[in-house]
Amino acid sequence: MSENDARFEDGREAPLDLGAxxxxxLSVLSALAQDAVFPASEMSWRAGERRFALLLNRFRWEDRGRERHEPERVQSLLVVENVLRxxxxxxxxxxxxxxxxxxxxxFEPGEDGTGHVLLTLAGDGAIRLAVEALELRLRDVTRPYVAPSRKVPDHGA
Structure with a gap:
C-alpha cells in the first residue's frame, strides 16, 4: 500500500437525503437537523405548490470522523410538503x-392524517405549518465545510 492509496479513515459519509x-x-430527521442555523431570508413558502422550504446550515451530527477533523456543517434543504397555512x-x-x-x-397530529409541523427555534421562536399530511425531506445540497465556530454545539447539562 503506497502513501497515496485511499484509506478507510479518509472516507466520507454520503450526503443525507431523508424523507419523513x-x-x-420525523424524530430521526429532527435529530439530524438540530442546531441548524439559517437566515430568515432563506425561508420560502409557495402557497400554490403547498410547499415550505428552508435552506439550512446543518451541523453534521452523523459525522463519525470528527476525531480526525474539525466539526463540520453542510447546507441542506428542509422541505415540507402539503402545507396549507x-x-x-x-x-x-x-x-x-x-x-x-x-x-x-x-408533528402535532390532527384528524385523518392532518396536523401541524412545528419548527421550534432558539429564543422562543417557532414556525407552525398546517399540513394535509406529514411529508418532509432533508437533503444535503453542498459539500461539508468546517463549522465557522470550529465547535460542536453544546446545550449544557
Whole structure:
C-alpha cells in the first residue's frame, strides 16, 4: 500500500437525503437537523405548490470522523410538503439579517392524517405549518465545510 492509496479513515459519509412520513421518521430527521442555523431570508413558502422550504446550515451530527477533523456543517434543504397555512411567532420576517437556530421539528397530529409541523427555534421562536399530511425531506445540497465556530454545539447539562 503506497502513501497515496485511499484509506478507510479518509472516507466520507454520503450526503443525507431523508424523507419523513411518520413521527418515527420525523424524530430521526429532527435529530439530524438540530442546531441548524439559517437566515430568515432563506425561508420560502409557495402557497400554490403547498410547499415550505428552508435552506439550512446543518451541523453534521452523523459525522463519525470528527476525531480526525474539525466539526463540520453542510447546507441542506428542509422541505415540507402539503402545507396549507404557515404561522410564525417570535420572528421578525422583515429582518433579512436575522439568524435563526432550529432546535427541533415535531408533528402535532390532527384528524385523518392532518396536523401541524412545528419548527421550534432558539429564543422562543417557532414556525407552525398546517399540513394535509406529514411529508418532509432533508437533503444535503453542498459539500461539508468546517463549522465557522470550529465547535460542536453544546446545550449544557
Amino acid at each position: 412520513w411518520d413521527p418515527d421518521d 404557515v404561522a410564525s411567532q417570535g420572528i421578525d420576517r422583515h429582518d433579512g439579517d436575522l439568524i435563526l437556530s432550529l432546535l427541533s421539528v415535531t
